[in-house]
């Protein structure tokens with residue numbers, strides 16, 4: 122049996138996270154440097170700046186997105202009488218233009234929708250083409266390809282799902298006509314938008330995108346440098362694609378010249394993929410049953426079921442904390458205390474062990490006991506919480522929450538990046554939490570012009586790398602999240618809606634980009650706003666903390682030395698890193714809504 126290279130992408134995952142802090146120029150004053158930055162690879166989507174955000178109040182409606190132009194588009198739609206879903210669609214189309222590195226027409230998304238207390242989970246996750254092979258991300262030596270190699274080119278591209286999913290959700294929850302929702306993005310793509318500092322910074326650090334001639338011509342000037350901040354960038358190719366989708370719907374991307382162009386770019390790439398027109402035509406969005414979990418007696422937290430691991434990992438972690446004695450003072454001088462962090466990290470390590478073992482596309486794997494809720498059962502969590510002591514566990518392994526249909530191998534840690542989050546509430550009791558992605562920053566580094574021959578276009582995802590590169594472990598046990606044709610890769614995206622259990626009213630909509638650490642960013646914001654009582658902005662501002670199951674990752678420069686030393690005293694390996702969240706959250710207040718946007722990115726909130 123093949124010997125597995127130890128955690129081949131786990132190193133890259135940590136490396137990418139570690140390297141992120143090198144790209145975070147202006148956070149709060151830095152008091153500590155990460156130990157081993159120099160040895161580490163580039164972060165697919167790193168930080169760009171720290172901009173303090175005030176938090177925003179409104180009475181009736183609110184939209185929060187990662188870019189001011191996108192927020193403005195959603196706000197305009199709400200003002201025109203659009204629903205929360207209408208606004209989210211307009212936001213997504215503008216994000217495809219102004220934040221192309223994170224999401225767009227070539228990617229996928231998970232969307233939670235609430236109408237009153239009725240909640241739906243819309244799955245627009247990318248899907249492996251029919252020609253996908255479980256070993257396609259292994260090299261000739263049988264080892265996982267280096268992360269940078271695996272994420273590049275046509276091989277990494279999965280069937281995009283965001284447009285068909287939004288179209289299906291719009292049929293049920295749209296108020297304004299579909300085509301109207303594309304107007305803001307088309308106007309900006311044709312008239313031009315000012316290149317922002319974040320996109321400029323990320324383009325500067327990007328090497329592989331320049332190999333795509335269309336991307337080089339669109340994003341970079343004749344000197345090979347990104348166009349300066351403030352340059353008015355027009356994207357006529359994207360405008361043409363948006364016009365086609367506005368007029369004809371998702372079929373415009375599933376057949377005809379736009380689809381043919383996409384397939385040709387994937388199959389004709391120097392690193393070709395297998396995607397076909399038949400794959401595009403066969404794609405179907407899914408309407409899934411959301412997972413809703415009671416928390417702290419008064420809250421009902423609803424999140425996305427598998428193929429996302431987000432809700433399960435968040436609620437396992439929070440549920441484990443409920444079974445442990447609460448820390449006396451969890452926040453000290455505005456920073457989570459070492460005692461609280463120790464317990465949180467130990468709980469999260471247990472949750473990540475179960476995530477690695479069990480979570481994958483439910484069309485291909487069976488949940489323990491046939492029900493994902495088995496992972497959240499109070500008796501199981503009590504049993505797992507008993508494993509947490511005052512010192513860091515030497516090793517953690519998955520539990521057995523219920524009888525298992527198959528024996529899986531745990532999936533090694535892998536990087537997952539890029540991504541953007543949108544939260545919306547409208548004035549008619551509807552709300553959206555949507556997280557959207559092309560995976561790595563700039564995805565597979567392929568810019569598709571829809572066959573128009575015009576300047577610009579949209580980027581294709583590299584979502585195949587959200588599957589396990591390794592199909593099995595050294596004993597031959599399959600990994601649940603291995604590549605299989607027609608399968609959706611496991612996600613960490615955690616679009617979340619919180620309700621008051623007593624009266625069913627929506628209390629919050631929130632989420633974040635960030636790969637696997639989305640889980641921690643979202644958990645932090647839930648804990649910060651609800652039990653700790655901070656407003657959404659102050660909760661988002663809190664220093665980030667995370668683990669993938671091994672070391673404690675702390676946002677660089679945000680934790681006092683005493684906290685770090687106390688964690689080390691409990692046996693943790695502590696590493697300071699960038700941890701560039703992109704949280705957006707809207708919470709109910711006595712007079713309406715209050716929204717927060719992450720100071721680590723460019724988002725803003727608007728509402729009436």
Ligand code: GLY
Nearest residue numbers: 537560612613614
């Ligand atoms: N590609 C990021 C995620 O799905 O978690």
